[in-house]
Amino acid sequence: MPPPNFRLSLTAREATSSRKRMAIGKAIRRRVCSARGLGTNLLNPKVGVFYVAMLPQFLPDGVPPLLMGCALAVVHNIEGMLWFTALITVAELARTWLSRDSVRRAMDAVTGVVLVGFGVKLASSHR
Template identity: 45%
Template structure:
């Protein structure tokens, strides 16, 4: 059975992992800065959904197969890299077309939170490093003969911490939405985040 000390240690590791800069961080920051905190939180919920899937399949041993298979790992890695590059190129094209004026289609449409959720979910699910992370992490905190309750508890804790962190991040960045949606700042934001997403895609593909 899980002890309080093990659970606290696990929470600390997961929080540090969630806070580390990466594609998830960029996706949430971009949506919160440009479309507001609701879109940012939706992206965070999508990421949390992906984290739950990885935590669950890792606990069930499925993710270890992916981590052990060079072909499967490479396929997921390249698809994930291509998706990040696609999001980055899309942001860059938006920046170049936008020029010095804010277009009507740059404003938040009703479906934007759903789009943000989908991007967060796909970005996380197509990151094979998440599988490797949980394969290495989960067994360190589970008892020698873990029960289904132990597995679900760690998975739930992982999702809760992820949601909490990205909700805080989205709200902090969302407070500056007016600043980020000014024409010049929006163009710079799209250019910077687009470049970073492409860089992450290249890094994942060549790692």
């Protein structure tokens, strides 16, 4: 017969290995999602058309076009990251505000009034 703490220690080991597997799975998912996003962006013809159409007009004379083009692309990417960071922050604040019960009740009331108004207009319209 196994000692009484045997099952407890086995359960703790299983939980630890399960947590490790979940952490590894999340890291792999992040890498896969990042690679998929990068591939989608690089294979998107609109991105190439944007850079071919927009960047040459901002290249000053006398500089290596490849180096300056890469520098402008980095600036564009940093601006995009800042924009999406701001957008995510505002969306999180909006989600927090919109999930309050008072706001939800108000939105339900306004939606109800609008739908009833549409129904009254439809019922009173003549064909």
